[in-house]
Amino acid sequence: MSAAAFIRITRPHNAVVAGLTALIGYLIATGTLTPPSLLLAVIVALITAGGNVINDVCDVDIDRINRPDRPIPAGEISLGGARAYAAALFIAGIAIAALTPPLCLAIAVINSSILVAYAVRLKRIPVLGNGAVAYLTASVFLFGGAFAGIEGLVRNLSLAAITFLATIARELLKDAEDVDGDAAGGARTLPMIVGVQRTGIFAFACACGAVVVSLLPSGDWWGLLYLAGIAVVDLVILFGAFRGLRCTTPGCVRESGATSILRMGMFAALAVFAIAAVI
Structure with missing residues (x-):
């Protein structure tokens, strides 16, 4: 197992962009950014990374054929190691979300659950899988706004x-x-x-x-x-x-x-x- 593989499996570019999007959500809700709001980017990046890892775990059989260069089929990370890594990323994201308003914590928990459900089952269900992706994408803005309270979420x-x-x-x-x-x-x-x-x-x-x-x-x-x-x-x-x-x-x-x-x-x-x- 290499450190580079643990970074690559999270799709870091995707995770960082998602984190920055949460900050933009807070900016739209409040018109400004504050140092505490940086937590939003960290939380979303961690949970998004966890979702990317669990997605690779569930797609390992397909990836062995279509994407053998990915860390799990390439043997750079074991299947068990990837599962534990995904769990650690989700737990870390939710733990940090516990430092934010309850509304943010609730969204973090719900979205983590949906990411797991999507990887395991939802992606294979017509329309429902599309709806899950759409909700997860849109909810980043709700998460950013919720850091400013229910009023921010509504905005x-x-x-x-x-x-x-x-x-x-x-x-x-x-x-x-x-x-x-x-x-x-x-x-x-x-x-x-x-x-x-x-x-x-x-x-x-x-x-x-x-x-x-x-x-x-x-x-x-x-x-x-x-x-x-x-x-x-x-x-x-x-x-x-x-x-x-x-x-x-x-x-x-x-x-x-x-x-x-x-x-x-x-x-x-x-x-x-x-x-x-x-x-």
Whole structure:
């Protein structure tokens, strides 16, 4: 077992970005950052890392075929060692969350449980797995806001809802891209049940829902400047979802770049909310 393997299995870039996102959630809720709020980044990074490790534990058989270079199939970390490591990361994250408001602690415990459930079972259930990913992505903003109390959480509800709906749209289109590979791996996704075209319609409907939520009055920053910025974001989200809506085959969805465009739209929405909160 090497130290490098223990770092690599956590997908550190992914964990750090998630931690920084929690800080942005606090910034949006309060308009500022404080030294204690740095705990948010540490907690989210640890729990995200734990989720990444337990995901590799549950996918070890698939990774032996598709990703033999990953630490567990490569023999750099034993299966038992990875399980213990995941548990330690979750425990550390929750222990630090105990130093934060009860609302933050509750979200940390719930999200840790969902990450384990997703790795073990939920990812294999159509729509429910997509919903779990969408919730986990959106809840980082709720976690950041909750550090400022229930009022902070409420201030972040709009961004969380936009993120939830846009993430579902993106996850469904990602499934549409991967129909061939998922079929070969024995997975069961929504596009495999209802087809790529109907999945695109559902994804577009979710994107439209995100746009509607973005225009609802929310927060002290809601006004002409916010609406001007979010209108651009909404056009990007709708454009991405529309690109997927036109497709009837997995290859078409891949070539459309719909999932990448939706990801850009989500990052742009985050930027608009952050800027609106501090000016």
